[in-house]
Amino acid sequence: MSKRFDLNVQDAVRGALLHDLYHYDWRTEQPVAGRHVNVHPNQALENARKITEVSDVMADCIVNHMWPMGEGKPQSKEAWIVQASDKLCALLEITTQIAHKAAHLNLAPMMVGILLFVK
Numbered sequence: 001m002s003k004r005f006d007l008n009v010q011d012a013v014r015g016a017l018l019h020d021l022y023h024y025d026w027r028t029e030q031p032v033a034g035r036h037v038n039v040h041p042n043q044a045l046e047n048a049r050k051i052t053e054v055s056d057v058m059a060d061c062i063v064n065h066m067w068p069m070g071e072g073k074p075q076s077k078e079a080w081i082v083q084a085s086d087k088l089c090a091l092l093e094i095t096t097q098i099a100h101k102a103a104h105l106n107l108a109p110m111m112v113g114i115l116l117f118v119k
C-alpha cells in the first residue's frame with residue numbers, strides 16, 4: 001500500500017509515535033495558555049525536536065493530527081493517515097469504555113421501556 005500511494009512510511013510512523021509527546025495530564029493541568037486541543041500538537045512538536053530530527057512530514061503528522069478540531073489541516077498523505085488513525089483509536093477507546101460501563105448496568109428495564117414506547 002505504501003508503494004502504491006508513494007508514502008514515506010518511516011516519517012509517518014515516527015510522526016505517529018511522537019504526535020502526543022506532551023508532558024502533562026491534560027485533565028488536571030494546562031501549562032501553556034490555550035485549549036489542549038490546539039496547544040498540545042505544538043508542544044509535542046517542540047518536545048520531538050528536543051530528542052530527534054523532525055522532517056517536514058513528521059512535523060505535519062504531529063502538528064495537524066487534531067484536525068478538524070485543531071487549528072491545522074494535514075498537508076501530506078502521511079499526516080492524513082495519522083489523523084485518521086488517531087480518530088479511529090479514539091473512537092475505539094470511547095466505545096470500549098461505554099461498553100465496559102454498560103456491562104455493569106441492568107439495561108433490561110430501559111430496553112422494555114424503549115420497546116413499549118416505540119410500539
Ligand SMILES: [Fe+2]
Pocket residue numbers: 019020040065066
Ligand atoms: Fe493528540
